[in-house]
Amino acid sequence: MPEGAGQWWAVLQLGSTALAVASIPSVLLRRRGRPMAALSWILVLVALPVLGVALWWLLGRMHLERQRRRRRRAHERLAPALTAVRDRVRAPAARPVLGFCRLPDHLRRGIFPASAGNRCRLLVDATTAYPEMERAIEAARHHVHALFYIWRDDATGRRFRDLLCAKAREGVEVRALYDGIGSLGLSHAYKRALRDAGVQVATFLPLGVRTLRAALNFRNHRKILVVDAERAFVGGINIGDEYTRDWHDLAVELRGPVVDQLQEVFADDWHYAAREDLASADYFGKSPAVDGADAAECAVIASGPDFPAYNPTHEALFAAVVTAQSRLWIMTPYFVPGPALMAALRSAAFRGVDVRLYLPRRSDVRLVEMAARSYYPDLLDAGIRVFEYLPGFLHAKAAIVDESLAFLGSANLDARSFRLNFEASCFVTSASFVAQLAAMMAADEARCSEITRDYLAAQPAARQIVDAAAHLLSPLL
Structure with a gap:
């Protein structure tokens, strides 16, 4: 590298490192109460200061x-x-x-009252x-x-x-x-x-x-x-x-x-x-x-980043998971659930609930695909069954809770749907509707490959390392 170019590169590195360090207080304040997200951003800033500073100030400061x-x-x-x-x-x-x-006042405008008929x-x-x-x-x-x-x-x-x-x-x-x-x-x-x-x-x-x-x-x-x-x-x-x-x-x-x-x-x-x-x-x-x-009884759930404290979609899905008694089948293309929802899923399985996840084998967002796979060992250890859909890209977002409650809409089980996106979904209380959705999921299961511990153990070491690295970034996704 020419001497002049080397000097400019050194100046860029020094300046970006200084900006990265100066950005850390902003990360701590913006991610207050979410230590894993804060640590992930600090890791990006320290390891990749040029890219990290650009990403943080352009994308990371999501609470605009x-x-x-x-x-x-x-x-x-x-x-x-x-x-x-x-x-x-x-x-x-x-x-x-x-x-x-x-419900607090601000959640009432996102979690609509159920209507009959x-x-x-x-x-x-x-x-x-x-x-x-x-x-x-x-x-x-x-x-x-x-x-x-x-x-x-x-x-x-x-x-x-x-x-x-x-x-x-x-x-x-x-x-x-x-x-x-x-x-x-x-x-x-x-x-x-x-x-x-x-x-x-x-x-x-x-x-x-x-x-x-x-x-x-x-x-x-x-x-x-x-x-x-x-x-x-x-x-x-x-x-x-x-x-x-x-x-x-x-x-x-x-x-x-x-x-x-x-x-x-x-x-x-x-x-x-x-x-x-x-x-x-x-x-x-x-x-x-x-x-x-x-x-059927129906209630719309509308969420977005304009809710000041709690996200209606996350709160409603969390409540659905923790109240499940016999069955919890979830279909989602993007699975990056976060600690609270992961704990709720494990708790449901520990209570004897039949918990199943239907995810795509191949996603249109590879980083999210890798991050989702990083959760598989914990899910299997908790007794949760995981199925990967094979024929094409599974883009459906739906859930069945017990025998008469269904959830269907635009929301994924990831941080973007829970914090960044404006989403619209609907809870449906109807045994006949749930039966239709359950029949579809059962038919889809026949087109899936069930993830087992042997399958995970057989994965190449490089893939396991890449998936684990993607897991570190899951609070950012």
């Missing part, structure tokens, strides 16, 4: 107070109007979801879900509200675009909301075609100089479709061709009072992104409760 305050103020402006509408179209009350009866239809894979969504849109008379983390400008995306444009030209109110990072590749021509047809289009946290860190960290990972306030869809399926190939995913179609809860989540996000107030009776109270043996 300006954006959190802006989001909270937007919600507070809309909340009174939403409450007034909710009071006018109040749904039949059901039992508190998971027994929650003394809903119909739920399980939709397995995009090849089933897309036709149902398209039929619902085609039948729309008043409005279509679509929120997806990912919209692709591919054959699937263009089919949905053309359908939304056609409904807008008919005079139906159409609103399309997408995430600024998840849909970063969405072309201007695609969006222009929507707007030219009369579709209202908005970006959730668009990528820009002032919003770069917020957009990279705070992603709207929700997948919601509401049509005429009469039916809604929620799950893990975005809009793109890959979901029609070898991706295994889930959605649920909902009718009944729970539709208002998903409409409220959309209205809150839309108000933040587009500054339009949808707190009107025109958009609520159109899906009455139904009777019958298959009527």
Whole structure:
């Protein structure tokens, strides 16, 4: 290396090391109460100062107070109007979801009260879900509200675009909301075609100089479709061709009072992104409760980084795990649970609960895949059965608790869903719905490879070391 270049490199190393050391107090304050996360970041700063400083100040300082305050103020402006509408179209009350009866105020807006008299239809894979969504849109008379983390400008995306444009030209109110990072590749021509047809289009946290860190960290990972306030869809399926190939995913179609809860989540996000107030009776109270043996109790869980203390998705899933008595089957593409949820899973297995995890053999995020494998020895030692799905990429996010409670939505079992992403999921209390979901999981189990201690022992030493190294980074994922 030339002498001048060597001197500049030495200066860069010295400067980055100084910045890394100066960043440690910020890490300690921002990760207060989470020592493993703090230690992981300090390890990155010390071992890789140039990269560590860049990652911390660009991504790590996830509690971006300006954006959190802006989001909270937007919600507070809309909340009174939403409450007034909710009071006018109040749904039949059901039992508190998971027994929650003394929630703090900020969690009440994320853990909705359970409503009775809903119909739920399980939709397995995009090849089933897309036709149902398209039929619902085609039948729309008043409005279509679509929120997806990912919209692709591919054959699937263009089919949905053309359908939304056609409904807008008919005079139906159409609103399309997408995430600024998840849909970063969405072309201007695609969006222009929507707007030219009369579709209202908005970006959730668009990528820009002032919003770069917020957009990279705070992603709207929700997948919601509401049509005429009469039916809604929620799950893990975005809009793109890959979901029609070898991706295994889930959605649920909902009718009944729970539709208002998903409409409220959309209205809150839309108000933040587009500054339009949808707190009107025109958009609520159109899906009455139904009777019958298959009527379900439902409660939406909406979470995000704007919750100041506790994350609704994490709190609800933790409660579901610790209250399980006989069965706990969990399906997730990304498994980085954190100490509390790992302890709850072990405790369930120790109580004799049949705990099973269904994970992908191959993930689209290799670092998360390796971090997930690092938990396998502890899971097996606790008596938890782990299955890896073989035919394709398992992207479904669902859980079964005992014989009548199911969880399904956009949330993964990882730190990003529990702290960074805006998520929307739904608890369903229905023995018939759970039976359908259990039958699907049992069929999927036949397409899985069960992880055993012999399998783990046979893994190459290099892979075990890499997985263990990825585990060190799990608090950051």
